[in-house]
Every structure is written in structure tokens, then in C-alpha cells.
Amino acid sequence: MKETLLNVKHLTLGVTERDGSVNKAVDDISFEVRKGEILGIVGESGCGKSLTVMTLMGLMKDDVFVMDGQILFGQDDLVRVTPERRRQINGNDLSIIYQEPMTSLNPLIKIGRQVGEPLRLHRKDLSEKEIDRMVLELLTEVGIQNPGQIMKSYPHQLSGGMRQRVMIAMASICRPRILVADEPTTALDVTTQAHVLSLLKRVNEEFGTTILFISHDLGVINRVCDRVLIMYAGKIVERGKTRDILNHPAHQYTKGLIRSIPTRDQKGKDLICIPGRVPSTMDPREPCPFAPRCGHTMEACRQTFPECRELSKDHIVYCHMFD
Amino acid sequence: MKKGTIEFRIGFTLTGIILFLAILSIFYTPYDINAMDKTARQLAPSLQHLFGTDNYGRDIFSRAITGSRFTLLVALSTVGSCTVIASALGLISGYLGGPVDEIIMRLIDAISSFPDILIALIVVTILSYGKYTIVIALCVTFVPSFTRIVRTATLQFKNAEFVRNLRVFGVSDLRILLVHIFPNTFPLLLSTIVIGLSNAILAEAAMSYLGLGIQPPTPSWGRMLQESQAIIYNAPWAAIAPGIMIVMTIMGLNSIGEGIRKRYLA
Amino acid sequence: MDNTKPAGEDILRVEHVSNYYSDNGLGILRSRKRSQVLQDVSLTIGRDEFFGLVGESGCGKSTLGNAILGLIPYEGKITVAGLEYGKVSRKEFTRHIQAVFQDPLSAMNPRRTIGDTMKEPLMAHGIGTPEEQEAAVRAMLETVGLDASYADRYPRELSGGQRQRVCIGAALMLEPELIIADEAISALDVSVGSQILNLFRTIDVERDFSMLFISHNLNVVYYLCDRIAVMYKGSIVEMGTADAVYNDPMHPYTRLLLSAIPDYASEDDGDRALLERFRPPVEGSCAFYHRCPHATDKCKKVPELRNKAYRGEEEHLVRCFYL
Numbered sequence: 075m076k077e078t079l080l081n082v083k084h085l086t087l088g089v090t091e092r093d094g095s096v097n098k099a100v101d102d103i104s105f106e107v108r109k110g111e112i113l114g115i116v117g118e119s120g121c122g123k124s125l126t127v128m129t130l131m132g133l134m135k136d137d138v139f140v141m142d143g144q145i146l147f148g149q150d151d152l153v154r155v156t157p158e159r160r161r162q163i164n165g166n167d168l169s170i171i172y173q174e175p176m177t178s179l180n181p182l183i184k185i186g187r188q189v190g191e192p193l194r195l196h197r198k199d200l201s202e203k204e205i206d207r208m209v210l211e212l213l214t215e216v217g218i219q220n221p222g223q224i225m226k227s228y229p230h231q232l233s234g235g236m237r238q239r240v241m242i243a244m245a246s247i248c249r250p251r252i253l254v255a256d257e258p259t260t261a262l263d264v265t266t267q268a269h270v271l272s273l274l275k276r277v278n279e280e281f282g283t284t285i286l287f288i289s290h291d292l293g294v295i296n297r298v299c300d301r302v303l304i305m306y307a308g309k310i311v312e313r314g315k316t317r318d319i320l321n322h323p324a325h326q327y328t329k330g331l332i333r334s335i336p337t338r339d340q341k342g343k344d345l346i347c348i349p350g351r352v353p354s355t356m357d358p359r360e361p362c363p364f365a366p367r368c369g370h371t372m373e374a375c376r377q378t379f380p381e382c383r384e385l386s387k388d389h390i391v392y393c394h395m396f397d
Numbered sequence: 398m399k400k401g402t403i404e405f406r407i408g409f410t411l412t413g414i415i416l417f418l419a420i421l422s423i424f425y426t427p428y429d430i431n432a433m434d435k436t437a438r439q440l441a442p443s444l445q446h447l448f449g450t451d452n453y454g455r456d457i458f459s460r461a462i463t464g465s466r467f468t469l470l471v472a473l474s475t476v477g478s479c480t481v482i483a484s485a486l487g488l489i490s491g492y493l494g495g496p497v498d499e500i501i502m503r504l505i506d507a508i509s510s511f512p513d514i515l516i517a518l519i520v521v522t523i524l525s526y527g528k529y530t531i532v533i534a535l536c537v538t539f540v541p542s543f544t545r546i547v548r549t550a551t552l553q554f555k556n557a558e559f560v561r562n563l564r565v566f567g568v569s570d571l572r573i574l575l576v577h578i579f580p581n582t583f584p585l586l587l588s589t590i591v592i593g594l595s596n597a598i599l600a601e602a603a604m605s606y607l608g609l610g611i612q613p614p615t616p617s618w619g620r621m622l623q624e625s626q627a628i629i630y631n632a633p634w635a636a637i638a639p640g641i642m643i644v645m646t647i648m649g650l651n652s653i654g655e656g657i658r659k660r661y662l663a
Numbered sequence: 664m665d666n667t668k669p670a671g672e673d674i675l676r677v678e679h680v681s682n683y684y685s686d687n688g689l690g691i692l693r694s695r696k697r698s699q700v701l702q703d704v705s706l707t708i709g710r711d712e713f714f715g716l717v718g719e720s721g722c723g724k725s726t727l728g729n730a731i732l733g734l735i736p737y738e739g740k741i742t743v744a745g746l747e748y749g750k751v752s753r754k755e756f757t758r759h760i761q762a763v764f765q766d767p768l769s770a771m772n773p774r775r776t777i778g779d780t781m782k783e784p785l786m787a788h789g790i791g792t793p794e795e796q797e798a799a800v801r802a803m804l805e806t807v808g809l810d811a812s813y814a815d816r817y818p819r820e821l822s823g824g825q826r827q828r829v830c831i832g833a834a835l836m837l838e839p840e841l842i843i844a845d846e847a848i849s850a851l852d853v854s855v856g857s858q859i860l861n862l863f864r865t866i867d868v869e870r871d872f873s874m875l876f877i878s879h880n881l882n883v884v885y886y887l888c889d890r891i892a893v894m895y896k897g898s899i900v901e902m903g904t905a906d907a908v909y910n911d912p913m914h915p916y917t918r919l920l921l922s923a924i925p926d927y928a929s930e931d932d933g934d935r936a937l938l939e940r941f942r943p944p945v946e947g948s949c950a951f952y953h954r955c956p957h958a959t960d961k962c963k964k965v966p967e968l969r970n971k972a973y974r975g976e977e978e979h980l981v982r983c984f985y986l
Contacts, residue, residue, distance in 0.1 A: 234720070264879060264920060264923045265919060265920065271925070290853060296927045296929065320927055331853060334854045337882075345861055345886075347854060351822050351824055351855065352822075352852065352854075
């Protein structure tokens with residue numbers, strides 16, 4: 075059993091709506107991130123995956139707050155960490171890359187300087203020359219052909235794929251224990267995406283960086299993730315090894331997601347869709363939020379949220395059908 | 398609480414008070430505004446004279462609230478006519494672009510390169526003194542900034558996706574401009590109008606102070622400020638009274654404008 | 664509507680369309696370059712046919728869509744339902760061709776109700792009395808799977824999927840022969856996107872219309888469309904039946920695209936060697952020369968589109984010297 079790096083315990087996040095009321099955006103979720111793995115979080119809009127990782131990083135927007143729970147990372151509880159400690163952790167032990175690299179990079183500062191910034195902050199022992207050398211090395215390692223020239227360029231001069239590589243370099247330069255990737259390839263072309271995914275796998279294999287990978291795309295998840303957790307409307311509904319889940323999905327939502335993707339042999343036939351739509355935080359919810367769309371709802375689903383059921387080693391599901 | 402609520406409350410309270418007094422002055426003033434009383438000159442505020450009396454023994458409170466009526470009328474007329482003209486110019490200029498846009502904008506630039514006082518002087522010289530003269534003068538000075546704002550908003554919406562969709566539907570340009578783009582500029586326009594009102598009040602006060610605006614014996618805040626200048630050490634309340642009313646109105650209007658910005662534009 | 668056209672007549676004919684845009688640069692310092700976005704593109708779409716246009720960012724697929732809709736200037740000839748753009752009034756032209764775009768929220772005037780927006784096309788062409796227009800709107804809402812009461816709601820009150828249904832309904836109000844769908848499901852959740860795909864298929868059974876489905880997702884395009892064209896850097900590199908292009912791809916770029924798509928059902932974890940090889944670009948060469956694993960000296964000229972199908976089979980055009 076691999077060592078646990080991050081332990082999320084009963085995390086509940088509240089969001090303040092426009093009219094002042096408070097609703098739960100993430101409801102009592104718990105999961106572990108194991109050292110050296112790539113853990114995927116899959117869900118559609120409104121499931122809370124982005125909010126969860128933003129809370130991990132301490133980057134929530136003003137209207138989001140932690141109602142309950144802990145996020146244990148080493149000696150710290152990331153929910154209760156002081157701003158000073160947070161500054162020591164972010165960029166250093168914990169880093170993040172986003173979907174839109176253009177807005178994550180400062181358009182007015184050269185690439186070389188930006189990529190070196192985390193080093194300047196966290197490794198005061200290094201000289202400027204050493205930092206530049208490390209930046210050059212890292213840019214080469216992430217697959218940039220002409221790193222010297224790129225270091226002197228500005229973000230707008232780079233393509234989307236290059237910017238994402240730069241982001242990955244910047245997020246990796248302090249050799250963080252965990253790298254969070256929030257939909258890192260969603261805005262990229264398919265061919266560029268393939269390169270970036272390979273790069274992330276290499277970062278994981280060669281640097282040993284644990285990666286938390288958020289996506290809505292099951293194909294991408296299959297390509298990079300060892301384990302995956304499926305979220306729906308603020309709750310985790312299934313969790314396990316990627317191949318297990320994709321081959322033997324247990325939760326009705328997981329099944330529905332898989333069926334929504336057209337495969338080769340489905341040409342000419344209607345796709346089996348999940349009826350209805352994802353509830354917003356303001357909609358009233360059943361204890362199991364998927365009940366209205368499930369198709370196999372039982373009495374129990376309207377009374378309590380299901381307990382965790384272990385289907386096999388490392389494959390769990392939260393569904394009353396398995397009681 | 399919704400965004401901007403505090404601002405709206407403050408703003409409407411302040412402007413409400415002024416508005417109430419202005420309307421009240423149509424029907425009732427404690428004293429006749431022109432009644433001079435040699436025995437009651439430069440009296441400090443008291444129960445008989447809420448804001449005291451001026452150099453001629455006239456009740457300042459009565460004059461102040463009557464003055465507010467004129468000042469507000471001038472401000473409303475100015476902003477009203479300016480909005481109509483500027484909206485037309487801004488919409489046409491923004492939507493058509495090209496040479497039409499260039500011509501209109503250069504005209505606007507020309508006007509705004511003149512100092513406001515100079516424009517007022519020119520208009521007053523041509524048209525001679527009168528209530529409407531000041532409105533026309535102020536309107537001319539306000540049109541450039543209003544037009545630019547409407548034009549920018551038009552440009553912004555001209556390239557909006559829903560406008561593209563309307564073109565795909567086959568909707569005529571005129572309809573797009575009037576029914577779809579123009580109403581979308583309302584929040585911005587409203588905010589601009591409110592701020593414009595407060596600027597117009599200040600401008601009117603300045604013009605009247607300089608003698609270019611409303612003529613005596615009609616009271617207006619600007620005039621009253623000018624009249625109180627000579628006696629300011631003996632009877633400071635003569636300046637403070639209209640001053641407070643100006644401040645209240647400006648703060649009230651600006652608060653409303655800020656509330657609009659927070660609730661509808663942010 | 665006039666339905667007397669013989670079956671098989673082309674609904675859309677694009678002939679040698681090119682599009683340039685001027686790169687104005689920074690004031691007087693930069694020279695005015697003319698960049699070519701569309702390079703001599705030609706294609707036809709038949710009656711009741713779904714045609715997929717696939718490519719990555721910068722390939723010109725959206726530009727072609729905009730040109731067909733008459734939203735941007737171009738060189739060449741475009742004919743819709745027998746009417747040549749430029750020879751008839753724009754209004755007449757718009758009766759036969761409508762569109763659904765990627766972002767359903769910004770596609771509608773936020774200050775107008777759903778019903779008002781859907782009436783605009785009818786009003787623009789003077790169709791029906793106000794009562795008839797209301798009735799038509801209600802009927803169309805039901806057709807796209809929404810309750811007729813939605814006509815009085817505002818766009819912000821609807822979910823993404825519902826808004827897109829409205830946009831599809833609005834596009835159908837004039838009963839056009841051709842609908843352009845430009846990344847119509849790309850901004851939607853997977854489960855909602857599948858609902859929209861089913862909606863297209865359902866409406867297609869009930870009504871006679873053709874669709875140009877523009878997307879970067881080759882899987883979805885294969886699923887939905889009868890024929891596919893693959894675009895790269897402004898020109899069509901491969902075009903044929905969906906089956907031919909997807910299952911028997913000939914152009915190296917098409918093969919690259921297919922290999923790059925991450926497949927959720929694939930078991931192999933392998934880093935499939937991407938089918939590309941980089942080399943310095945050459946002016947005037949095949950657009951794919953700088954990435955092609957098979958490029959030779961022959962490829963330093965721009966290839967023509969040639970039919971590589973077997974005799975008796977449907978046309979399968981490929982723009983490549985290698986084959």
C-alpha cells in the first residue's frame with residue numbers, strides 16, 4: 075500500500091448565492107491521494123471538482139468557504155493553515171496548472187523570469203545564475219525545442235501548447251509533492267493535448283510527482299490516471315482504478331457518462347442519455363442527488379445518502395443498489 | 398443583501414429629501430423669497446429663519462428650497478436633451494463606423510477641446526441671458542462625453558454574438574440597433590445620466606456664480622453662493638445653506654449612480 | 664415552402680473560396696501583411712445530408728462557416744439552395760441557411776425573453792401574424808424538448824443544454840434547408856451534449872434539412888455525419904464518406920488526428936508514437952510538410968485533391984503525394 079500524501083476528510087464547502095442564502099457545493103467528501111499516483115477527478119459542471127482543488131490550494135473565491143472537514147497534507151491541515159504557511163506550501167510542495175494558460179501567465183513578464191519565480195521565492199539559497207540554468211534545463215525537459223529563445227519571449231508569442239508546457243515547467247520547478255492539473259488540456263487541440271498528456275506522465279514517472287488530474291473527458295482520464303473518483307453534485311459516487319471503473323462501472327451515473335460518449339459501433343443509433351440535467355446548488359436535493367435522473371431509484375435513495383460499499387479491492391461505490 | 402442596496406438607500410434618502418423640498422417650494426415657502434426686511438439682515442439661523450437671513454433680510458431657507466427647484470430643472474433639462482442627442486449620435490457613430498464615425502467623433506473632439514466656460518460665454522453672448530440659454534450651453538458641453546460613452550457601448554454590442562445571430566436570422570440593421578443594442582446600453586446610460594445630473598448641478602452653480610446663468614432675483618444655489626461671498630465672515634450660514642444642499646444632492650446622486658454600477662454593471 | 668427541387672440536388676455548393684485577412688500590425692511600423700486563412704476550398708452538401716467539417720484550431724473551419732453564412736467577405740462562389748450569395752438579397756439568402764454556435768448564452772439577447780428571440784427570424788421575414796408567431800414558437804419549443812412555457816423565460820434562467828435547445832429551435836423557425844452547427848456541443852457537458860446529438864437525429868427524421876457540423880471532435884463527427892471533410896491550415900486535406908475517412912484514413916494528418924484522440928475504452932497504456940515528425944517548413948510546400956512522417960522532396964509543392972476510392976465506391980478525396 076502506497077503512502078498517503080493527502081487525506082481529504084469529510085470536506086464540506088458552502089457557497090453564498092446571489093440572494094444571500096448558503097448552499098452546499100461540496101457535501102462531505104473523503105478521499106486519499108497516494109504517493110506517486112495520478113488520481114483523476116471526473117465530473118460535469120457543478121459537481122464540485124474545481125471547488126475542491128481550489129480549496130486545497132487555498133484559492134477559493136470570496137463566496138466559497140469551508141463548512142466542515144480537513145485536508146491533511148503532511149503536518150498541515152490545509153483548511154486551517156496560516157497565510158504564511160500557505161505561502162510556503164504553494165508553488166513549493168503543492169502547485170497547480172489551469173485550463174487557460176494565457177490568463178495564468180503574466181503577459182508583461184518574460185517567460186524565463188516567470189518560470190524561475192517559484193525558485194526565487196522558495197529557494198533563497200540559489201543565485202540568479204543557478205536559477206536561470208535550472209529554468210533552461212527544465213524547459214528543455216518539458217520538450218521545448220529552443221529554450222534559450224523562449225526564455226526571452228513573452229507569453230503572447232507562444233502557442234497554446236507551448237504555454238501549457240511552460241506552465242508545467244513553472245509548476246514543477248520546485249519539485250512539488252503534488253501537482254494539481256485542472257482541466258489542463260481542455261482548451262488544447264487534440265494533437266497538442268496528446269503531447270501535454272505524455273509530458274504529464276513523464277513528470278509523474280521521472281520526477282515522482284503525484285498528480286491530481288481534473289477532467290470531464292473520460293478518454294483523457296483513461297490515458298493518464300491510475301485511479302479516478304467520479305463526482306456528482308458535490309458528492310463522490312464512485313472511486314477506484316481507472317480500468318476497473320471504465321470496464322465495470324458500478325454507479326448509474328458512471329454508466330450514464332460512459333454511454334453518452336459515441337463509440338464506433340454506435341453510428342446510426344441513438345445514444346442512451348441521462349435524462350434531465352445537473353442540479354444547481356440552489357435546487358432542492360434528495361439525499362442521493364442523482365436520484366431524480368437515476369432510473370433505478372428506491373425508497374432508501376430518498377432517505378439517506380448511501381454508505382460506502384467496497385466492490386473489490388480499491389473499487390468503492392456509493393449506491394443503495396449495493397446494500 | 399443585494400449588491401448596491403446600501404448605496405441606493407443612502408442615495409434615495411438624500412435626493413428624496415432635496416426633491417421633497419423642491420416640490421414643497423412650489424406650494425409653500427415660510428417667507429416670500431423676495432421679501433426684504435431691513436431689520437432682519439444677516440440673522441443667524443433660528444426657529445423663525447431656519448437658515449438665517451442674507452444681506453437683504455431675505456429668508457435663506459425659502460430661497461434655498463426655491464433655488465433647488467430651478468437648479469434641478471436646469472440639470473434635468475440639460476441631461477435630458479443631452480441624452481437624446483448623444484444617444485442618437487453615439488448609436489449612429491458606433492454602429493456605422495467608417496467615415497460617419499470619423500466625422501462625428503472629430504466634431505465631438507472639437508467641442509470638448511473648448512473650455513466649458515468659454516462655450517457658455519459664447520452661447521450666452523449669441524442667445525442672451527435666459528433660463529434656456531444656460532440649458533443649451535451646458536448641453537453642448539456635456540454632449541461629447543455622453544456620446545463617447547454611448548458609442549463605446551454600441552461598439553461593444555455591435556460585435557456581440559447575439560447580434561451576429563440576429564444578422565443570421567435576417568433582422569434589419571435598424572431593428573438590431575434600436576431594439577437590441579440600444580436597450581442594452583441602458584444600465585450604462587443610466588449610470589452616466591445620474592452622474593451627469595450631479596455634474597450639471599455643479600456646472601449650473603458655477604455658471605450662476607459667475608453670473609452667466611440664472612439671473613437675479615431668481616434664486617439658484619450658484620447665485621446664492623455668489624451673493625453670500627461678500628458677507629461670508631459675518632454671516633457664514635448664507636453660504637453654508639446652499640452649500641449643504643448642493644453637497645447633499647451631489648452625494649445622493651453619486652450614491653445612486655454607484656448603486657446602479659454595483660448592481661447592474663459589475 | 665417550395666419542395667420541387669429534384670432529389671440529390673446540392674443544398675450547398677462552395678466553389679474555390681479563399682479568405683484573407685490583413686494583419687495591420689502596430690501602427691505605421693509594421694507592414695500590412697495579408698494572411699490567407701482559407702485556401703481555395705470547395706465542397707458540396709446534398710439534400711438531407713449531415714456533413715462534418717473537422718480540424719484543429721487555425722484550420723479555418725469556423726471561417727468557412729462564417730463565409731457560408733455571409734458574415735465575412737471572401738473570394739469565390741457560394742450557393743445555398745440554388746441561390747448564389749451576392750446575387751440575391753441578404754434577407755432572401757438568410758431564409759435558407761441558419762446557424763447554431765458554440766456558446767448558447769451569448770447567442771441570445773439577455774434582455775429579451777426566449778419567445779421574443781425565437782420570433783425574430785419570423786418577424787424579420789414577415790411571416791405570420793403575431794398569434795401565428797406565438798403558436799409557432801410554442802410548437803418549436805416542444806419540438807426541441809422544452810415546455811412551451813419557456814417562451815416567457817429569460818436566457819439566464821435556463822441551463823446550458825436548455826439554451827442550446829432554444830438556439831436550435833430558433834435556427835429551425837424559418838425551416839432552412841441548411842443549418843451550420845459550429846462547435847454546437849463543445850461547450851456543453853458530456854451528458855447534455857449527447858442529448859443534443861440525439862435531438863439533431865430526431866429532428867432530422869421529422870424534417871428535411873442538411874447540416875454542416877463543424878467540430879474538432881472526430882468521434883462525434885463520425886457518429887453524427889454522413890460525410891466528413893478534414894481541414895488543415897485552410898484547405899481540405901481529406902474528404903469522403905464518414906465510414907471511409909474514419910475507418911480508412913489516408914491523409915497523414917487524418918491518421919495523426921485519429922491516433923491522438925484518447926479513447927476511454929482502450930486498454931493499452933502505451934505512449935503511442937505519434938504519427939508526426941517535425942522538420943523545418945518550406946515555403947510553397949504541402950501545408951503538412953513540416954510535420955509529416957512521410958514527407959519527401961515531392962511534397963515541396965502543394966498537392967491537388969485526388970480521388971482515391973475504388974471504382975464504384977463513393978468519392979474519397981485526399982490531398983497528398985505520398986499515396
